[in-house]
Amino acid sequence: MAILPILKYPDARLGTKAKPVTEFNEELKQLVADMAETMYKAPGVGLAATQVDRHIRLVVIDVTEEKNDLKVLINPEIISSSEEKKTWEEGCLSLPGIYDKVDRPSEVVVKAVDLEGKEFTLTCDGLLAVCVQHEIDHLEGHVFIDHLSRLKQDRICKKIKKMRLAEKKNQEG
Ligand code: K1U
Ligand code: ZN
Numbered sequence: 001m002a003i004l005p006i007l008k009y010p011d012a013r014l015g016t017k018a019k020p021v022t023e024f025n026e027e028l029k030q031l032v033a034d035m036a037e038t039m040y041k042a043p044g045v046g047l048a049a050t051q052v053d054r055h056i057r058l059v060v061i062d063v064t065e066e067k068n069d070l071k072v073l074i075n076p077e078i079i080s081s082s083e084e085k086k087t088w089e090e091g092c093l094s095l096p097g098i099y100d101k102v103d104r105p106s107e108v109v110v111k112a113v114d115l116e117g118k119e120f121t122l123t124c125d126g127l128l129a130v131c132v133q134h135e136i137d138h139l140e141g142h143v144f145i146d147h148l149s150r151l152k153q154d155r156i157c158k159k160i161k162k163m164r165l166a167e168k169k170n171q172e173g
Helices: 025-041 125-138 148-173
Strands: 046-048 056-061 071-081 085-090 098-104 108-113 119-126
Touching: 025 046, 025 056, 025 071, 046 125, 056 119, 056 125, 071 119, 071 125, 085 125, 098 125, 108 125
Parallel strands: none
Antiparallel strands: 046 056, 056 071, 071 108, 085 098, 108 119
């Protein structure tokens, strides 16, 4: 297994729309194992293949405190969303140090296939619903700040530039 480098916003590769998975082979199993290890190590509760520069429709999620319920969603599709919305403070491993509130449907039903190519549906609420929507956004080439106002996005971009500059100064000593 391996820890994979995570693309950081505003890397243009995060804007790539992912393609469906068509081959269910050992290489895919290895990528899932590496993505799970990368997510747990970060630590995070989800990771999309886009974030590790693999532009296929694959996400891993584990929202349990015990980190013992890994969900692997291949070619996920939201087939129904509640009218009711919920506001959640989101973070993103591609935007370290940035958190903001996003409104999303509070419940979703997602259809996906597993590592054997077998179809299943998952009814999600709470953090799982937020995370599934956040990860599917990544597969579409979106990040959570795309849901915020232009003003908030501009402030976040300025904050990221400042953080990167400070990091660079630190590295230079
Ligand atoms: O896609 C990602 O970047 C992962 C992201 C998922 C997510 C978190 C919260 C709301 C929506 C989506 C993260 O995991 S950020 C890290 C994080 O929130 C967290 C880390 C450790 C424990 C609990 C949460
Ligand atoms: Zn993210």
